[in-house]
């Protein structure tokens with residue numbers, strides 16, 4: 001077994017093989033491995049406690065899960081935050097209280113439609129200029145609809161896939177380009193769902209379920225392609241969380257069913273996702289790449 005330093009020497013000469021592009025050329029993913037995370041010495045010894053460092057962009061930033069996780073990231077050391085949303089104004093009270101609670105952090109809102117590549121690229125550039133860097137991206141932007149597959153319009157299908165999958169891809173691409181330009185690497189996290197792993201019951205959600213399954217596959221592809229730049233890409237698969245997404249008229253029966261079919265006998269609360277999100281965003285997750293984390297109280301056991 002070679003010493004860890006020799007491992008790194010061997011790696012420094014590596015080329016990731018078999019990446020052939022559609023024009024017939026081979027991939028340019030050649031070069032030294034990304035530097036060791038800075039809480040470790042070159043020999044791999046820990047010198048520093050884990051921390052969330054730098055600045056983050058959260059898409060769907062005005063949504064319930066984004067705001068709860070933004071608070072957790074700020075509590076663990078995040079310096080700057082951009083909440084990117086189609087309509088940040090619908091959570092202006094919560095955003096103002098976040099600013100009041102973390103007066104030393106730079107907190108901005110940006111109105112962006114994640115399906116629009118141009119808006120995303122311009123916003124990421126602007127955020128990088130304003131905050132100094134973009135180190136973390138968490139994609140929360142998403143929509144859900146409950147329609148029987150047999151009745152679903154092409155429009156509803158396309159809109160769901162466009163926001164949930166294309167929006168996450170374009171956000172990741174814009175931020176990865178920025179991280180590569182910075183030369184710093186970073187952490188990207190997609191919000192998938194248990195709907196990617198199990199078909200929901202009792203609500204019909206074919207488009208949503210397909211979109212979340214696509215995200216899990218996408219995170220593996222990006223994790224494989226971007227590790228060479230020090231960018232880690234992972235996904236989170238929450239179960240049924242008690243949020244406005246899961247409230248509304250006529251949903252009481254479904255909420256009872258979800259709780260009954262959960263080994264823990266209840267839905268989750270958004271705060272119960274923050275541990276894994278902080279871990280993945282922080283240096284504690286420095287060797288976590290291409291993974292999906294199911295946080296569902298055991299819903300997928302049945």
Ligand SMILES: NC(=O)c1ccc[n+]([C@@H]2O[C@H](COP(=O)([O-])OP(=O)(O)OC[C@H]3O[C@@H](n4cnc5c(N)ncnc54)[C@H](O)[C@@H]3O)[C@@H](O)[C@H]2O)c1
Pocket residue numbers: 059060061062063064065066084085086087112113114115139140141142143144163167191192193194237238239240241242243244245246
């Ligand atoms: N709540 C749950 O139980 C649960 C479970 C599993 C997965 N998820 C996923 O977590 C994510 C967040 O869920 P939530 O409960 O916070 O939902 P939410 O509805 O509170 O937040 C979603 C946010 O996305 C924004 N958004 C929608 N379309 C957009 C677009 N085109 N561009 C930019 N922003 C857009 C909305 O304005 C909203 O603020 C979603 O992707 C959802 O599918 C939620």
Ligand SMILES: OC[C@@H](O)C(O)[C@H](O)CO
Pocket residue numbers: 144193194195200203205238239240241245246
């Ligand atoms: O599967 C858990 C969630 O993604 C759920 O489907 C969503 O909250 C809509 O009901």
